[in-house]
Amino acid sequence: MTGALAAALDPGAAFSIVLTLRVMAWTVPLLFVIGVPLGCLLGLGRGRLVALLDMLVSLPLILPPMAVGFGLLLLLGRQGLLGAPLERWVGLELVFSTPGLVLAALTAGIPLMVRPVQAAMRGELTRLMELSAVLGKGWPTTFVRVVLPHCRRGIAAGLFLATGRALGEVGVSLLLGGDIIGRTNTVSLEIYNAVFTGDFARAGVLATLLALVSVALTVLLKRMGRE
Numbered sequence: 001m002t003g004a005l006a007a008a009l010d011p012g013a014a015f016s017i018v019l020t021l022r023v024m025a026w027t028v029p030l031l032f033v034i035g036v037p038l039g040c041l042l043g044l045g046r047g048r049l050v051a052l053l054d055m056l057v058s059l060p061l062i063l064p065p066m067a068v069g070f071g072l073l074l075l076l077g078r079q080g081l082l083g084a085p086l087e088r089w090v091g092l093e094l095v096f097s098t099p100g101l102v103l104a105a106l107t108a109g110i111p112l113m114v115r116p117v118q119a120a121m122r123g124e125l126t127r128l129m130e131l132s133a134v135l136g137k138g139w140p141t142t143f144v145r146v147v148l149p150h151c152r153r154g155i156a157a158g159l160f161l162a163t164g165r166a167l168g169e170v171g172v173s174l175l176l177g178g179d180i181i182g183r184t185n186t187v188s189l190e191i192y193n194a195v196f197t198g199d200f201a202r203a204g205v206l207a208t209l210l211a212l213v214s215v216a217l218t219v220l221l222k223r224m225g226r227e
Contacts, residue, residue: 013202015182016190017209023098023186024167027105031162034106035113036155040147042114043121061111065171068107073175076100096178101186104172109162116154116161125150160217167210 042054060068076083076094086092094100128150132142148155170188177184185193187206194203 012181012185013190013206016185016187016206019098019101019185020167020187023101023105024163026102027109027166028159028163030102030106031109031113031159031166032155035110035158035162036117036148036151038110039114039117039151039154039158040121040143043118044126057111057114060107060172065108065169066175069104069172069175072103072107072172076103076176095176096180096184098184100176100178101173101184104176105166105169107172108169109166112165113158113162116158117151120151120154121147157221160221164214164217167213 038053038057042050042057073080073095075081076086078084078087078093078095083094086094092099094103125147128146129142132146137145168188169186170192173179173184173186173189174192177186177189179185179189179193181193187210191203191206191210194200194206
């Protein structure tokens with residue numbers, strides 16, 4: 001057992017843990033900043049553009065992760081429709097980099113962040129927003145003082161679910177990040193590498209680490225639902 005733990009926590013595995021923490025330090029705030037307004041828009045908006053956006057948000061849940069990753073690779077690669085201008089004008093290279101891993105985690109988690117918020121944008125909340133408008137409050141004030149408090153459980157649930165999904169992301173990360181050892185190998189990708197090379201002890205310990213985080217998120221989610 002001690003040997004397996006030592007093998008799993010060698011410098012290579014330690015790098016993947018630190019990298020995963022860095023990726024999640026960016027991903028979780030982005031899930032909140034992007035997911036909450038997007039969920040509000042999809043919950044309140046109407047029309048074809050909103051329906052199209054709703055479908056796009058659902059794609060990472062419907063399509064295989066490898067297909068999503070391949071599409072993003074074509075779009076954001078050095079010769080891609082968006083990747084080439086970003087690299088030329090901004091100097092931002094998303095493929096095979098930490099920003100690419102953040103984008104992969106965000107892509108995997110955003111549907112699970114949006115759906116609980118979208119579901120909360122109904123019923124009593126709509127009436128409260130109308131009342132706020134009648135009282136002369138602008139949208140920023142209504143959002144902060146009415147929408148966020150009313151949707152706090154949905155937001156928390158979305159964050160827990162999306163974080164768990166982002167932590168376990170493999171397919172999109174593999175194509176966008178490239179699984180470069182010592183550069184873009186997150187914990188999930190390190191598990192893949194360990195299994196591929198037959199190092200099941202390392203894979204088992206790292207998988208247990210992710211499982212414990214997922215269980216903790218699930219327990220927090222259940223406790224929040226009882227309150």
